[in-house]
Amino acid sequence: MSTPDGSVRASFRRAGSALRSTASRVVDRPSEENNLAGILFVVPNVVVFSVFLLGPILYAFVLSFQEWNLFLGTGEPAWTELFGVSLPVANYVDILQPWPWENNWASLRSPSFNLWWFAVRNTVLYTAVVVPVQIVGGFLVALALDGRIRGKKVYRAAYFLPVMLSAAASGVIWRWVLSKNGVLNEFLRPVGLAYGWANSPDTALGALMLIGLWGGIGFNMILYLAGLQNIPDELYEAARIDGADGLNRIRHVTWPNLRNTHFFVTVLAIIGTFQVFGIALAFAEGGPARATTTIVVLIYETAFARSSFGRATAMAFLLFAVVFVFSYYRYRIEQQEEVGY
Structure with a gap:
């Protein structure tokens, strides 16, 4: 049984x-x-x-090669003469003409000559300032919050809170803070330093950069915190045995071992800043005097305010080309710096 x-x-x-x-x-x-x-x-x-x-x-x-109307739903090829040949590239030619070096670079100083190049200038300035500060700031904050400090979970949540807000909400909040009668000027007015930070063409783009940093540093902090968790403690212990102080451990252990994280953060930051739209539109709607008109804001205005969808899609593909070149160049740098064992 x-x-x-x-x-x-x-x-x-x-x-x-x-x-x-x-x-x-x-x-x-x-x-x-x-x-x-x-x-x-x-x-x-x-x-x-x-x-x-x-x-x-x-x-x-x-x-992008047509003059397309949203209401009619049809379009005709936008022909123009280029190098003596008739081609349907009028949208691209009209966007790029006149070139920046014509008229003594006036299109980069005033939107009245060529609004596309003025928007490119604004976007490049925004990217050149925001991307490095976002990367370095996110790394330093992650490094500080990775250590043994009291209440680090609260600090992490506080730094990440701006990422959870929508771009429209962030733009409206900061417009309320930085306007001529905003919260910031209530503290600066008694000392005679009140200024229309969001209402002046001289400071509006800088204020937009501040918003980008406010939201971007917290996002990069999370990525760097994830990268820091993957660095073996044995490397730090070996560096301590060799007599390396805290700064040298960061320089020779932490920073090189975050190479993949650097690449990922840099590419995301470049793509995000070149495509900045929500905060720029909600903060100042591209103004004042086109000071915060970025490429995507211009694409939006061209498509939905002027109903010129062919021209807007041509701008979008020009933006794609710019982002692709920057991302590919960063990828090539990463490949050249990679060490094989």
Whole structure:
């Protein structure tokens, strides 16, 4: 008479033999059937990607060569003469003309000459200031909060709180703080330093940079905190044995071992700053005097305020080209600095 334990063991043996036979059948299946099964699993993702992402991108690329109207839904090719040949690139030519070096670089100083190049100038200045400070600030804050300090969870939540706010909410809050009659000037007015930080063309872009730093440092802090967790403690212990102080441990252990994090943070920061839109629109709607008109704000105005969708999509693909060049250049730098073992 079989015992309960024996019946259980027999059941496990039967289940194991069934699994082995199933696995052998899968392994012995012809490669054509395996390929077909893989294709069937991939097809739904390919369909969704093509319909909702690739298709609209290709259609927008076609629209960039047309004079397309939202209400009519039809467009005609925008022809122009280029190098003696008639080509449907009038949108691109009109956007880029006149070139910045014409008229003694006036298009970079005044939006009345060429608004595209003035928006490019604003975006590049914004990126040049915000990206380095975001990266260094996020790294330093993460380094400070990675140590043994009291209430570090509260500090982490406080630094990350701006990331949780929407761009529109952030822009409205800071407009309220930095306006001529805002909260900041209530403290500066008694000492005679009140100023329309959000209302002056001289300071509006700087105020927009402040908003970008306020939100970006907390986001980069989270990424650097994740990177710091992956650095082995043995490396720090070896550096201490060799007599390295805190600054040298950061320089020779922490910073080099965060190379992948640096690359990821830099690329995300460049893409995000070149595509700055929500805070610029909510903060000053591109003003005053076009001081906060970035590339994406200009694309939005061109498409939805002027109903010039062909021209707007051409601007969008020019922006894509700029972001691609910066990202690819950063990738090449990362590949050259990578050390093989």
